Amino acid sequence: MDPRRKRKLRLAVLLSVALMLAAALVYTSFSAATETRQPSEVLASAEKGRSYELTGKVVDGSVDRGDDMLRFRIRDRAGTESVPVEYTGAVPDPFREGREVIVTGELRDGVFVAERDSLVTKCPSKFTNADDS
Amino acid sequence: MEYALALVLLVAAVALVVSRPLRTAEAEEREHAGLRRELEAAKEAKYREIRDAELDRRTGKLAEADWRRIDRELRAEAVEILRRIDELD
Amino acid sequence: MAWLGSASLVAALLTALYAAGASLYGGIAGERRWVLSGRRAVYCMAALLALAMAVLEAAFIRSDFSFELVARNSSEATPAFYKVTAMWSSQEGSLLLWVFLLSVYSTVVLALLRNRLREIAPYATAVLSAIAVFFLALVVFAESPFTTLAAVPADGQGLNPLLRHPAMMIHPPLVYSGYVGFSIPFAFAIGALITRRTGAEWIQATRRYALIAWTFLGFGIMLGALWSYTELGWGGYWAWDPVENASLMPWLTGTAFIHSVMIQEKRGMLRRWNASLIAATFVLALLGTFLVRSGILDSIHAFGASTLGKPFLGFIAVVLVGSVALIASRWESLRSEGRIDSLMSREAVFAGNNLVLVGICFVVFWGTFFPLISEAVTGTESTVGPPWFNRYVTPLALVLVLLAAIGPLFAWRRMTARALRRAFLAPGALTLAALVAMLALTPAAESPTSLLMFSFVAFLLGVVVQEFSRGVSARRTMTGQGRLAALGGLVSRNRRRYGGYIVHSGIALLFLGVAASSAFVEQRDARLAPGESIRVGDYTLTYREPTARILDDRSGTGAPVTLGAAIEAEKDGKRFKLLPSRNYYGAPEPEEDAPFRGFFEGEATSEVDVRWGLVRDLWVAVQPDLGALEAPIAEADREFRDLPADAQGLLVAAIAERFRRAPSEVNVRVLVSPLIAWIWIGSGIAVLGALVALWPEGRRPLAGLYAARVGREAREPAPA
Numbered sequence: 001m002d003p004r005r006k007r008k009l010r011l012a013v014l015l016s017v018a019l020m021l022a023a024a025l026v027y028t029s030f031s032a033a034t035e036t037r038q039p040s041e042v043l044a045s046a047e048k049g050r051s052y053e054l055t056g057k058v059v060d061g062s063v064d065r066g067d068d069m070l071r072f073r074i075r076d077r078a079g080t081e082s083v084p085v086e087y088t089g090a091v092p093d094p095f096r097e098g099r100e101v102i103v104t105g106e107l108r109d110g111v112f113v114a115e116r117d118s119l120v121t122k123c124p125s126k127f128t129n130a131d132d133s
Numbered sequence: 134m135e136y137a138l139a140l141v142l143l144v145a146a147v148a149l150v151v152s153r154p155l156r157t158a159e160a161e162e163r164e165h166a167g168l169r170r171e172l173e174a175a176k177e178a179k180y181r182e183i184r185d186a187e188l189d190r191r192t193g194k195l196a197e198a199d200w201r202r203i204d205r206e207l208r209a210e211a212v213e214i215l216r217r218i219d220e221l222d
Numbered sequence: 223m224a225w226l227g228s229a230s231l232v233a234a235l236l237t238a239l240y241a242a243g244a245s246l247y248g249g250i251a252g253e254r255r256w257v258l259s260g261r262r263a264v265y266c267m268a269a270l271l272a273l274a275m276a277v278l279e280a281a282f283i284r285s286d287f288s289f290e291l292v293a294r295n296s297s298e299a300t301p302a303f304y305k306v307t308a309m310w311s312s313q314e315g316s317l318l319l320w321v322f323l324l325s326v327y328s329t330v331v332l333a334l335l336r337n338r339l340r341e342i343a344p345y346a347t348a349v350l351s352a353i354a355v356f357f358l359a360l361v362v363f364a365e366s367p368f369t370t371l372a373a374v375p376a377d378g379q380g381l382n383p384l385l386r387h388p389a390m391m392i393h394p395p396l397v398y399s400g401y402v403g404f405s406i407p408f409a410f411a412i413g414a415l416i417t418r419r420t421g422a423e424w425i426q427a428t429r430r431y432a433l434i435a436w437t438f439l440g441f442g443i444m445l446g447a448l449w450s451y452t453e454l455g456w457g458g459y460w461a462w463d464p465v466e467n468a469s470l471m472p473w474l475t476g477t478a479f480i481h482s483v484m485i486q487e488k489r490g491m492l493r494r495w496n497a498s499l500i501a502a503t504f505v506l507a508l509l510g511t512f513l514v515r516s517g518i519l520d521s522i523h524a525f526g527a528s529t530l531g532k533p534f535l536g537f538i539a540v541v542l543v544g545s546v547a548l549i550a551s552r553w554e555s556l557r558s559e560g561r562i563d564s565l566m567s568r569e570a571v572f573a574g575n576n577l578v579l580v581g582i583c584f585v586v587f588w589g590t591f592f593p594l595i596s597e598a599v600t601g602t603e604s605t606v607g608p609p610w611f612n613r614y615v616t617p618l619a620l621v622l623v624l625l626a627a628i629g630p631l632f633a634w635r636r637m638t639a640r641a642l643r644r645a646f647l648a649p650g651a652l653t654l655a656a657l658v659a660m661l662a663l664t665p666a667a668e669s670p671t672s673l674l675m676f677s678f679v680a681f682l683l684g685v686v687v688q689e690f691s692r693g694v695s696a697r698r699t700m701t702g703q704g705r706l707a708a709l710g711g712l713v714s715r716n717r718r719r720y721g722g723y724i725v726h727s728g729i730a731l732l733f734l735g736v737a738a739s740s741a742f743v744e745q746r747d748a749r750l751a752p753g754e755s756i757r758v759g760d761y762t763l764t765y766r767e768p769t770a771r772i773l774d775d776r777s778g779t780g781a782p783v784t785l786g787a788a789i790e791a792e793k794d795g796k797r798f799k800l801l802p803s804r805n806y807y808g809a810p811e812p813e814e815d816a817p818f819r820g821f822f823e824g825e826a827t828s829e830v831d832v833r834w835g836l837v838r839d840l841w842v843a844v845q846p847d848l849g850a851l852e853a854p855i856a857e858a859d860r861e862f863r864d865l866p867a868d869a870q871g872l873l874v875a876a877i878a879e880r881f882r883r884a885p886s887e888v889n890v891r892v893l894v895s896p897l898i899a900w901i902w903i904g905s906g907i908a909v910l911g912a913l914v915a916l917w918p919e920g921r922r923p924l925a926g927l928y929a930a931r932v933g934r935e936a937r938e939p940a941p942a
Contacts (some may be wrong), residue, residue: 193696
């Protein structure tokens with residue numbers, strides 16, 4: 001084969017491999033992703049057995065640190081509708097009442113059962129200085 | 134008041150510093166100088182490449198025959214660069 | 223003094239505008255005087271920003287709470303070290319730091335290159351000044367660090383306790399140095415594109431600055447990971463958090479750039495690719511700054527509303543569109559001079575490594591921006607988690623390490639299969655031996671990907687050792703030196719090559735640590751009563767007693783209350799004590815009727831205790847049960863509500879003492895991570911290697927020597 005055609009062929013093979021990988025990437029990201037919902041949305045339309053990422057604020061006075069389980073309620077960022085959460089695992093240092101958190105899990109009989117160690121705390125506006133990566 | 138004074142002083146100081154080259158005329162640069170420097174850089178890189186190939190031969194990465202061929206290519210390329218530099222003169 | 227700071231910022235903005243204008247005019251009109259004037263303006267801008275920095279730092283050190291920024295981020299009780307570094311933990315301060323670093327970098331580089339790149343430099347100066355104009359406009363009009371408070375508070379709010387960690391204080395300037403550093407090669411690339419001088423000169427002159435930026439950024443990322451491991455109390459060092467990803471992306475494309483630029487240097491190829499890569503790297507660096515500062519993606523780091531979103535996005539768009547348009551308009555003059563001769567060549571391996579690095583960057587990009595992408599496509603916001611990232615990054619990282627391992631075996635241009643086979647022999651044998659040893663002696667077979675990674679790392683290290691030893695013996699035959707002298711001579715005469723090999727072995731060790739610690743970590747969470755034990759790996763840990771310290775924080779962060787646990791660990795009959803704890807910083811404004819509760823309900827941070835080791839780390843974090851303190855706190859709030867502030871301390875000490883005496887249960891998290899220390903050691907080695915590669919080579923009469931040979935050739939051409 002003459003070298004020009006060979007190079008073109010090589011380029012074509014390379015491009016199609018890259019394209020296939022990109023397609024796989026895009027496909028799996030949509031199928032593996034967990035949707036982010038606010039409490040009101042989860043309560044309104046949670047599919048059974050499907051896991052969601054729940055985001056909102058920790059309701060004041062709702063935190064109960066049990067033996068192994070942390071119980072609290074999350075409400076909409078701007079709203080009052082709230083959902084009870086059962087959580088096990090590590091609690092991030094900045095976790096507080098009134099703070100924005102994200103937790104992954106599924107709704108079972110009106111209680112949001114969180115996956116272990118899935119709790120993430122957003123930095124409160126007061127400490128806008130969380131400058132880290 | 135302090136603020137305005139400081140701003141004026143700082144800007145004046147900057148103006149003094151940056152205006153100096155404008156007040157003194159400097160000889161303009163010769164034509165071709167840019168191209169020449171680019172070729173000089175290419176020459177430098179080519180020499181480095183010749184040296185690297187030699188190191189590759191001495192460390193056994195390049196077989197003698199490979200090296201001889203590559204070295205010849207490299208030197209031909211270097212000669213080409215030198216020729217283009219000469220053309221500028 | 224805030225007026226002086228504000229004035230110097232405004233003056234710096236005017237100066238930057240002038241620098242951009244003068245340099246651009248000087249470049250277009252060919253007026254050298256204007257170019258010189260523009261360059262001087264950049265120097266002045268650096269001086270003005272240094273003045274602004276000095277004013278702000280002085281305010282932090284003097285605890286001048288009339289500065290809003292100081293009141294918000296520092297306090298009387300903040301330890302001195304954190305007072306100095308608190309400046310860049312705020313948005314305003316960090317933007318000022320960004321542009322200050324930019325001006326210093328620009329000054330140094332423009333001064334060093336003052337007699338070179340005369341055609342490109344004016345445009346590069348204009349680009350750098352334009353970037354500075356954007357950031358200065360932000361700090362002057364939107365986020366002034368010199369806002370003053372009419373009512374000066376008695377004390378400040380203090381630095382966010384989570385950030386009180388040495389690594390976290392050095393991390394932002396390092397990462398920013400990396401981001402800013404990439405603006406230098408970017409600016410010169412733009413200059414080269416404008417003047418159509420995309421040949422060897424700008425690469426030769428600016429390659430070094432790309433490597434410096436790469437080193438800073440990599441070191442900064444590593445310190446961020448170390449901070450996460452020792453401060454965040456969850457035990458990991460990397461969570462694929464958007465902000466982590468944001469700093470990784472420019473590092474990945476930067477890594478690709480410093481490799482592919484070598485191909486351009488040597489072969490005149492890949493010009494389009496290189497121009498695109500450096501533009502992408504700079505855009506990603508801006509994006510990194512933007513992501514941390516805007517809160518556009520949900521993240522523990524990014525914060526809610528910010529005024530910076532629109533201007534930042536606008537600026538990024540301008541840079542992106544401008545770069546693309548410029549590269550497109552110069553497409554033909556960026557034509558390659560040569561082409562890859564053979565797949566069995568160093569440049570072919572480099573090209574592969576470039577594709578893999580850009581591939582990883584694409585994966586990270588897609589995953590990071592997936593919440594936005596999915597919202598745009600499906601209307602609901604979704605996220606992908608670490609498993610998704612790992613699924614793609616792991617195989618790509620394996621290929622990357624393999625390519626880095628075999629790369630040095632290939633010569634530039636082409637080589638015969640026989641020479642290649644010979645080069646493969648010793649490292650291959652070593653890898654095989656390592657593989658057998660791992661299968662026989664360790665549980666490595668349980669995780670095939672780790673086993674593969676270990677083998678590739680062994681191969682890479684074997685190749686590097688072979689390269690060094692072959693180089694040393696070649697040099698010994700040539701000069702007759704001793705082993706050590708030959709090694710020294712070899713490295714110092716070929717700094718880029720051998721520095722590069724050192725970097726590779728450091729990165730390989732890092733991957734070794736990542737693979738081993740993620741596949742074979744043993745983790746347990748437990749709630750222990752005094753005297754109870756758990757077994758994790760080969761360790762038996764026994765919770766002995768609670769600990770409490772007042773105003774005696776071992777890590778020096780100035781925490782008033784520290785509660786923890788004394789844990790005794792035992793392995794193979796050897797015993798040692800671990801003292802993990804939690805620092806309680808107190809609420810900034812405790813409720814009126816519960817001053818004592820406030821001491822325990824503010825910010826708290828984990829102070830983990832790590833038994834560092836080359837083979838494995840034992841990592842312990844605790845979460846003391848404050849339930850035991852309920853009664854004494856309530857009692858104190860009831861009885862001593864009106865105690866003057868200076869006497870409150872005594873009572874808090876008494877409460878803490880009650881905690882120490884009354885044995886309460888404690889939640890512990892224990893990790894036994896094998897080889898995790900090699901992540902940090904490997905990073906250190908990589909930085910060292912980068913320094914070797916960067917160290918300026920004295921101008922040896924290289925040219926003379928080869929000129930003679932080439933000259934001979936020119937007179938009597940060798941037979942073809």
